[in-house]
Amino acid sequence: MTSKKRGTGKISKVVRTFGSTWGRIHPEGDARQLFFNASSLVDASDFDKLEEGQAVSFEEERDLANGSRAVAVTLG
Numbered sequence: 001m002t003s004k005k006r007g008t009g010k011i012s013k014v015v016r017t018f019g020s021t022w023g024r025i026h027p028e029g030d031a032r033q034l035f036f037n038a039s040s041l042v043d044a045s046d047f048d049k050l051e052e053g054q055a056v057s058f059e060e061e062r063d064l065a066n067g068s069r070a071v072a073v074t075l076g
Contacts, residue, residue, distance in 0.1 A: 007027050011023055011051065011056060012025065034060060040073050043074075056074065058071065
């Protein structure tokens with residue numbers, strides 16, 4: 001079973017290496033960090049614009065098998 005909720009936060013890490021584009025989001029008011037990758041962005045070309053500390057909005061996707069991650073990530 002999968003559930004989603006909308007949230008906001010800031011980019012805490014961005015990794016851009018050959019064959020690997022991913023990062024972590026620190027949700028507002030939460031100590032956890034959520035994983036995301038380029039395909040998690042609404043517009044994948046935005047990945048090149050991401051910087052640590054940048055504000056984003058996202059849907060947190062939770063599932064019992066894989067835990068939580070950010071999807072439908074947008075800038076601002």
